[in-house]
Amino acid sequence: MNLDHHKENKGNILLVDDIPENLQLLSDSLIKLGYIVRSVISGRMALKTVKAKRPDIILLDIMMPEMDGYQVCRTLKADEVLRTIPVIFISALDDVFDKVTAFESGGIDYITKPFQMEEVVARIENQLTIQRQQRLLEEENIKRRETEEILYQSKAMLASVLNSSLDGIAAMQAVRNPVTGDIEDFRCLVVNSLIARVFGSSCEDTISKLLLKKVLAPLEPELFNHFVNVVETGEPLKRDFYHPLGNYCWYHFVAVKLSDGFAITIRDITGRKQIELALQDANQKLEQLVNIDGLTQVANRRCFDGRLQIEWKRLAREQQPLSLILCDVDKFKSYNDYYGHLGGDDCLIKIAQILQQIVHRPADLVARYGGEEFLVLLPNTDLPGVTKVAQSIQQAIHAQAIPHAQSDMKDIVTLSLGITSVIPTSDIKPDTLIASADKALYNAKQNGRDRYCTYLLDT
Template sequence: MNSNILPDMKGNILLVDDIPENLQLLSDLLIQLGYTVRSVTSGRMALKTVRVKQPDVIFLDVKMPEMDGYQVCEALKADKTLRHIPVIFISALNDVFDKIKGFQVGGVDYITKPFQVEEVVARLENQLTIQRQKKLLEAEIIKRKEAEEILYQSRALLSSVLNSSLDGIAAMQAVREPETGIIKDFRCLIVNPILAKVFERTREEMIGKILLKKLLNRIKPELFYRFVTLVETGQSLEQDIYYPVAESYWYHFVAVKLGDGFSITIRDITSRKKTELALQEANQQLHQLANIDSLTQVANRRCFDARLHKEWESFIKQQRPLTLILFDLDSFKAYNDHYGHLAGDDCLFKVAQAVYQCTRHLDVRRPIDLVARYGGEEFVVLLVNSDIEVGIKVSQGIQQAIYHLAIPHQYSEAKDIVTVSLGIASIIPTVTLEPDYLIQLADQALYNAKQQGRDRYCIAADRESHN
């Protein structure tokens, strides 16, 4: 792998698009953020460019003359020197078929146009982070194998490298009960300064002494019995342990059978653990960016679509009902025109949070599964394994929660406060129906609620509206 991504450097990005305006737009955005960017306008030029200098990530358009993006990606993955380069498709094609094909030919992600800069950067940084962690892991594996090779050498060879090793190294011999042959402790045969320091002792205080059981009682007593099992079975032992010493907290050790005892190497992995925690936090933030609506702080459309399709597939097999409530704020355009868009944003946030909080506590046998912003002033509530009666109860609870907000709306066609119209639909999924059918039913019911005067809910199918 020729990529040399360092933690303090931005990535080297290749953009491939036959439309120069698209290239210029994305290139300018990424350059402003500190990335190194190269651009080409055809698939053939892209293949020539990557062979001259490999990028860290490729953004690849799908629809291009002569050679489309799928063919370019297939060519990259067929070349063993280039197949490691992650390819992110960025295209106006938004069908599921196009996205699936992108992943089938080897793409790692698929972004649809028009794109949001924050989404592009988040997905790009995710791939760069994966590459960095992969390189760190490869280096860690190489070092670990080197350490294990040393441990399999003779005691004489081990002694010659003890003082120069950056890892803690020791060899232990079993001390057995004369009558039963049971291991009662271990004698330290050799130990280097690094390992002696971990135990807060000198080498002289450890070599030749029977003390392992006592030392392990300070760290993790059950480790002693695992070392006994190692010696008796010959099965190596490897794990991370938490043991605060000075500024170090985490250690990784590998122990292998050596005669009637074992050899062990210990490495300080405190820095690695900190990196893992930082990566975990970054992944959580990326997940939030991808699934939470930034204005209302409830789930976004993307999160809802994914959840609906997942539950739909599951409930086809279970033959249980899915219920959907689709609602929006009455006369919201008039609200924005009169009170201003900042007030409108604040209103959307208050409504979303009120709905979210009220659905957490409604007595409907189980918590509501998902509250999401569907778009603009429109929201959805997904109820899993719930029938139409539960949908009605939840809708009534939503109406009451918004009434309690008592947000003034002088220009509403329903009341002098902010209200909502709701459409309720419930269905048992089947293989002959698509999830969008449930949305269509709820949308038609919402339309009926608006036509009948707003500030009410309507039920899909042959039911009357309710005030």
């Protein structure tokens, strides 16, 4: 395979020389180096070829019949379209007069025959580099003009909107570090009266004096970095923020990239926010009503069922134990009959408070299961751990010494406790944990009450 055909195209070169041997030598050498080369043997052919397809550089001999290199170059420079093509003269003429004539004709360089190929390539590359730099400069100028035009149009549009908008509107320009190019602050370009009031100044003072970082410092300093991100990434920013000002305190803003800065629109949403906050508070209270037992103020059965499902899935993934205690007040019916329902309610409230004092980890849950039964859910707790909790509950209930005149075991309120513990799996339903604790509770009652028993799932 000829690897020369796979080299990067370094540039398009037109060779003009009436001696075929010279053309062949230059053409072969330049093609091997990665250039695209076309060759012609006369000035008239050169002019036709240039018009058909414009080269990046022309290597032009001087001494040619009919039309010499000087004439060819002058003709090119007289053409508005072709005059920017660099012409390098390559000739055996070594007289100063010939070289001066070449440059006066419009040539940009001169190579004397016989030449070294390294010199030819170096001069060609020099001109190609200059061309690339010129193109980049032109592109940058175009971009700059486009940016200036966009900024001008944006300012004009923003100014017209300012006169009719009921929202606060401003345009901010980035202040960049001259060395690193990093955004150090933002200054105000355009602002209307509503935003000026937020900043506590007039429109004129806001535009002439405002630097955003200082304004944000007492409000929400991290907002500055979010505005920088809007400019650097083009991603819009939407946010509610609190800033007391007269009768208004809640605002919503939208910031979007605008040239090397951003435009921001601010709207007073105090009324809407007050409604949202009131609704949020009502929802929280409703959530409590839905999930909290009205009498004992611990979680209710509905809340327990939801938490059990969540913890079962989590601990199944983590392969960690989940334990449960089912508590039942011994001889509660006789307690209710003797002390009345209000007395019974007070007893349940005290028991719930004792359970809450002992079970206090954030993930643990005390719930009223129904009637005189309570559940204690203990995630990440193994059998020895849940046993210690059950012992603590019994000790605390005994220490509370709630009188129970109708008990045939002790003269104070006691609890029977059913304990179970398991590492959850997807093969076992969470409800089996409750069933297991219920069996343990049954055993505790059968064995004389006022005690705890354990029943483990067969996994």
